[in-house]
Amino acid sequence: MLDRTQMPEFGKVESIDLIEPKVHHLSNGLPVFYINAGVQDVLKVELVFDTGTSTANKLLVGSSTVNLMKEGTNKRSAAEIAEAVDFYGSYLQAEVAHDQSSISLFTLNKHLKNTLPTLAEVYSEAAFPEREFETYVLQHQQEMLVNQQKVGYLGAKAFSAALYGNNHPYGRSAEVEDYLKLKRQDLVDHHDQEILSRIKYILVAGRTNEQTLPALETYFGSDKRLPIPEHAMETNGESVKTVHVQKDDAVQNAIRVGRILFNRNHSDFIGMQILCTVLGGYFGSRLMSNIREDKGYTYGIGAGMVSLQHSGYLTISTQVGSDVCQAALNEVYFEIERLRKELIPISELELVRNYMLGSILKSIDGPFHLASKWKMYLEYGLGIDTHHDLIHRIKTITPERLKALANQYLQQDDLTQVTAGQPLS
CATH class of the missing domain: 3.30.830.10 (Metalloenzyme, LuxS/M16 peptidase-like)
Incomplete structure (x- = not known):
């Protein structure tokens, strides 16, 4: 008989096959x-x-x-x-x-x-x-x-x-x-x-x-095709580090913290995806555990990497009560500092690995999801090797490598902070 008092063991994802177009x-x-x-x-x-x-x-x-x-x-x-x-x-x-x-x-x-x-x-x-x-x-x-x-x-x-x-x-x-x-x-x-x-x-x-x-x-098949010219893209100017958008009647404040980084073609993109998942990419992430579960400042907070054709950026976003906006920001920076100073425990990293591999399985479940996955890869000129590399990196990345990435890309002085709502107290 099934013992329902015992949580079932995690089933590890050994391989994920991706149908190529x-x-x-x-x-x-x-x-x-x-x-x-x-x-x-x-x-x-x-x-x-x-x-x-x-x-x-x-x-x-x-x-x-x-x-x-x-x-x-x-x-x-x-x-x-x-x-x-x-x-x-x-x-x-x-x-x-x-x-x-x-x-x-x-x-x-x-x-x-x-x-x-x-x-x-x-x-x-x-x-x-x-x-x-x-x-x-x-x-x-x-x-x-x-x-x-x-x-x-x-x-x-x-x-x-x-x-x-x-x-x-x-x-x-x-x-x-x-x-x-x-x-x-x-x-x-x-x-x-x-x-x-x-x-x-x-x-x-x-x-x-x-x-x-x-x-x-x-x-x-009969329309004449012209060569697709390259669209010129201006270089980025200097990012503004702190912005507040005043809204006096707000009962909540929006928070955005992040910085310009790179897109999917960069060798560190996958590593930063994994690091962002630890920080705020799933329900049990550090930001959710701290700012939602422990402090009760928000219903949800997330962190992730956004890839664009000519750029890419990291973003942390949430909405909190206006009276706890500064306190929530302090906790965001506290969790970022922990990633720079402490090694992620193996048990936590294993949980993140399982979550990310499960998310990949979900993202290719069915032909339309497969099409969306390949549309993303084709935009950046990527192929099946990128998929295999993603699986390999998720399975093998170490706490030491994640700490090194945090120290390279998550220095507080490099981050842009935007708030909207009541003045910070």
């Missing part, structure tokens, strides 16, 4: 990465563009263009497009990040021939109808007005600016009045000059069959 080039040279996986007869077709919010020459243009592509074409209205895909149980989804963006079709395999033409039409013939554009602008203006009352939003915005500067593509952020400056023609121009010329690849995941690639050839 196959590569096919359409007649025009456009790469198609396809992953034949899963048990359900569903398919995701994602068009990935080498342009995002940081590459547009005007604030809001990059995100607005991609989000409005499916809201009307030269042939059909937004309602007709929605009805065309919904009839087959399918849907379209737009995603926009700093350095790239995409639009995806989710569909049953048997309906690909009926739904793929709509994806192709949305990509090549987006019209950005004036009515849809005005509705979008009004809606997002109102959302921003609401967000400007939230200390979390104010803190995140100020943190990016403090790290990179207000004029840097990674540091700049929009204001409400920027929506008033946005014109429909801006979106048309961005679509014609950036989206159409900067399709990087097509990523397909699900139950592919012998009809998948010919269908993609029909709708995407």
Whole structure:
């Protein structure tokens, strides 16, 4: 009989196999990465563009263009497009990040021939109808007005600016009045000059069959492809070390602490991921144990590494009661100092290893998760060796190496501190 008074032993993850995508080039040279996986007869077709919010020459243009592509074409209205895909149980989804963006079709395999033409039409013939554009602008203006009352939003915005500067593509952020400056023609121009010329690849995941690639050839293989030019990125200015955003009626303060570091291509990125997990990357992390469980200052606090195409940074974020903001900051720096001065106990490191390996298993469970994983790797020109290296580093990194990383990258004088809310007491 099972003894429920005894906790089961941890099961160690010995290996994690990652299905690699196959590569096919359409007649025009456009790469198609396809992953034949899963048990359900569903398919995701994602068009990935080498342009995002940081590459547009005007604030809001990059995100607005991609989000409005499916809201009307030269042939059909937004309602007709929605009805065309919904009839087959399918849907379209737009995603926009700093350095790239995409639009995806989710569909049953048997309906690909009926739904793929709509994806192709949305990509090549987006019209950005004036009515849809005005509705979008009004809606997002109102959302921003609401967000400007939230200390979390104010803190995140100020943190990016403090790290990179207000004029840097990674540091700049929009204001409400920027929506008033946005014109429909801006979106048309961005679509014609950036989206159409900067399709990087097509990523397909699900139950592919012998009809998948010919269908993609029909709708995407004949367009003339231009060489994708490199987007110039300014060098980072000097980060501001301390910023406070005043909000007198706040009952909570937002906290952001971090610094510019590097992206996934750097040899220390994986080590810093592991160190950040120890610090604040899971529920039993040091920051959670101290600031939530012991002190009761917050419901949640996290630390992590953020990778961008031309940079990367470490961030610690939380929201606490305004009256304990300074006390919470003191505890954040206390936990960072512990990482610099003390070796992480083996038992704690083993727990982190198990957590991270389990998280990786979860992140590749199913074809769509696999596609997201490979999309991340492809953005940085990485391959299967990176996956194997990640597993190896998690399993073998030592407390001594983590302490060395903490001393190299977590010196308090190098950190930027941003708070939003009531004045610090």
